[in-house]
Amino acid sequence: MVRRESHTDKVPVVVMFAVDSLLRGGAETVMVRLIGGMDRQRFRPVVWVKTPSGGLRGLLDSMGVPVYNAGYIWRWLGRARRPLALTRGYLAVRRQKIRLIHSFMFEPLTSEALLARVSGARYVVGLRDAGLQSGNPVAMVRLEAADRIVAVSLRSIAAYCRTEAQRAKAVVIHNGIDLAQFHPGRNEGFRASLGIGQEVVVFACVANFWPWKPHRLLVEAMKIVKQTCPAPVRLVMVGKGALRDAVAREIACAGLDKEVRILESDRVEDLLRGCDGFVLPSDTEGCPNALLEALSSGLPCILTDTFGNEFITDGQEGIVVPVRDPRRLAEAIGALAQDGQQRRRMGKAARALAEKKYGLDSMVSKYVAIYEALGCR
Numbered sequence: 001m002v003r004r005e006s007h008t009d010k011v012p013v014v015v016m017f018a019v020d021s022l023l024r025g026g027a028e029t030v031m032v033r034l035i036g037g038m039d040r041q042r043f044r045p046v047v048w049v050k051t052p053s054g055g056l057r058g059l060l061d062s063m064g065v066p067v068y069n070a071g072y073i074w075r076w077l078g079r080a081r082r083p084l085a086l087t088r089g090y091l092a093v094r095r096q097k098i099r100l101i102h103s104f105m106f107e108p109l110t111s112e113a114l115l116a117r118v119s120g121a122r123y124v125v126g127l128r129d130a131g132l133q134s135g136n137p138v139a140m141v142r143l144e145a146a147d148r149i150v151a152v153s154l155r156s157i158a159a160y161c162r163t164e165a166q167r168a169k170a171v172v173i174h175n176g177i178d179l180a181q182f183h184p185g186r187n188e189g190f191r192a193s194l195g196i197g198q199e200v201v202v203f204a205c206v207a208n209f210w211p212w213k214p215h216r217l218l219v220e221a222m223k224i225v226k227q228t229c230p231a232p233v234r235l236v237m238v239g240k241g242a243l244r245d246a247v248a249r250e251i252a253c254a255g256l257d258k259e260v261r262i263l264e265s266d267r268v269e270d271l272l273r274g275c276d277g278f279v280l281p282s283d284t285e286g287c288p289n290a291l292l293e294a295l296s297s298g299l300p301c302i303l304t305d306t307f308g309n310e311f312i313t314d315g316q317e318g319i320v321v322p323v324r325d326p327r328r329l330a331e332a333i334g335a336l337a338q339d340g341q342q343r344r345r346m347g348k349a350a351r352a353l354a355e356k357k358y359g360l361d362s363m364v365s366k367y368v369a370i371y372e373a374l375g376c377r
Contacts, residue, residue, distance in 0.1 A: 011054045012044040013376045014097050016121070016152040018070070019047065019104040020113050025126040025208070026289050030152075030175050030363075032056050037364035050066035055266075064307030068092070093119040100124065100145055100376045103142070106133070113145035122374040125236070127151040127170075130307065131159030132212070148370055149296060152287035153310055171370070174289045174311075176363025177296055177354070182269050184298030184351055188195075190274025194261065200232040201337040204275040204299070206268055206290035207282065209241030214281040214319045216243075217326055219250050221281075222260055231337040235279070238271060272297040276343055277336050281321065281329050282307070296354035300346035302332045317350040 015038075017031055034060075035045045048070035053136070060067055070089070082165065093101075094114055102124040103112045116123035125146040130153060133139045143149055143160060149170040151157045161167045188198075192360035196202060207213045215237060226232050237247070237260065251260045265271045268290070272278070279302040285291075291311060294301055301318035314320040317333040336343050341374060 012042055013039065013099050014046060015100045015102060015371065016098045017045060017047045017102050017104060019049050020106055021051040022049055022056040024055045027104045027106060029289055030058055032059050033176065033360055034364055034367055036063060037360055055352050089115045090118050093121060098308050100371060100374065102126065104128065117145065120377060122147045124148045124150060124370065127156040127160050130155040130284045134159045147374055151371060153307065155216055155310065156286050157306060167241045173363060173366045174358060175289055175292055176358055176360040177289065177292045178360050179296050179355060182272065182293045182296035184347065185273040187274035190271055196234055200234050202234045202236065202275045203277045203279050203333060204236050204238065204272060204294070205239045205279050207280060208239040209243040209247060211243065212283045216250060217248065217281055217324060217329065218279065219256065219260065220326035220334060221256055221329040222256055223254050224327060225254065225257055225333050228330065229334035232334060233259065233337045236275070237262045238265050238268065251268045268293060269297065272299060275299060277302065279333065283323060292354060292358045295350040295358065296318070298347040298351040298352060300336055300343050302329065312353065316346065317353050318346055
């Protein structure tokens, strides 16, 4: 990621990013992309994390971004040692001259809000999902304390912001991706490594194996596709998570070992260029990075109506199907599998949409505008 140049002699504004871990999750990845795009002559990012290890730690180290293990603060601010933890956190914030705290945390905690209040730092809360923590009262406390609420989708605001005051300080900033990293192409090596011929239509589902994700529904849909679609179709699932082994067993029991493969890949961009389409029929999503990466890679996308209509137009960049409907999902997969011309048309429209709305530079500029509006110039 290219860092912008600036000609100002001002002291950089220190921005603290608070996050649960440095594993390669959606929120963590967006945070690192945002940090990588910030002008370091204007902003100096630091990361406070509950668990400082993870696949993204190396990227932060390579960018020269300090990473602090703040687990002791987050852990004890909600327990008996709150005064000690709050004092240590306050001293750390003041010592580093942090002027803004931006929370990317998934688990709602009051710790950042308390630190912002006692230190005088401005406080930005990110809403990264579509309501998975909306029943947690701590989430409401954070929203009340925030100077600005940044949601990744309209559904996020609808799920979390319950008062007029909360909605008034909320804004939507969709995630952004590196358009040069994720670009259309044809990765023949990927297909060859799996023994997949050029006549086979390959769909990708990039999503961690969590209960609200679509893997089991996809297994049901692929059973129907196998029975009804004359074109040869394969599905590759990429991700980690607690349900991965259970989904693998379901694939075997359904007799789909040839049709459905579970893979791991640190270079999703190469995998997407080896596929013909993308499918993500989740129960709920905020703004999935994998979807934006697929659009940027020029792949037609099959999504559910719980979130898909915010990101694509049905029939243009892909197909939107009813949630939890394996037959309609199978029909969409089969329709794209049998119509190469439609896949190419939708793929071109997908790339054009990504260039227009989901570029990394656009996302960074919008976040910087939020920071500046809060007086952090």
